[in-house]
Amino acid sequence: MAYSRDGKRCLLSIHPEGDTFGELALFGPPRAESAMAMTRTVLRQVPASRLRQALSDDALLQDFIVKLGERVVEQQQMITNLLTMDSERRLAAILLHLAQKVGNRADCGYVVEIRDRITQEDLSGMVGTTRSRVGYFLKRFRDAGLVESVPDSFLCINESRMTAFLEGCAC
DSSP: OEEOTTOOEEOOOOOOTTOOOOGGGGGSSOOOOOOOOSSSOOOOOOOHHHHHHHTTSHHHHHHHHHHHHHHHHHHHHHHHHHHHSOHHHHHHHHHHHHHHHHOEEETTEEEEEGGGOOOHHHHHHHHTSOHHHHHHHHHHHHHTTSEEOOTTEEEEEOHHHHHHHHTTOOO
16 A cells, blocks of 8 residues: 555555565665555564575575566556556456456356455545545446356456456447
C-alpha cells in the first residue's frame, strides 16, 4: 500500500498465503510502501544479507529471478492498465487478476472467499476511483454475467466472460 502526499491510499497488491513481498527493496532506496494484513497473519522477515547469501545457491537464484520477473511484469501491467484503460476496465482487470491469484476454482469461475475481506474500498484504492463507482461497476458486471454473488463468498468471477469483456468482445 502507498499513500499520496495528500493522504490518498493506493492499494498496490494483495498477496495470498505463502507469498513473498518486499524483495524489490534489495535493489534500491528504502521503499515508501507499507503492508497491511487482512486476516490474522504471521510474517517472516529475512535480512537482506541473509537473502543475498542464500542466493549463492544456483537453484534458489534461478527461482528468485523468475519471481522477480513475474513481479516486474505484474507491475508493468498495472502501470499499463492505469494509463490505457478507463476505470471500469481497470476494475475488470483487477478482479480477474485477484481471482486468478487468490480465488478458488468453481463451476461459476473463480470464487474469491469472504475470508479474504476484499472491500469495495480496497478495490477503489487499486483502481484509482471512488467506492461508489466500484459499486456501480460491480452492479453492471453482475447484470452482464461477469461476476455473481455467492453465499459465504465475496464474488465469483466468470473468467471467460471477464476476459472477453477486457478484450472488447460482447459479454
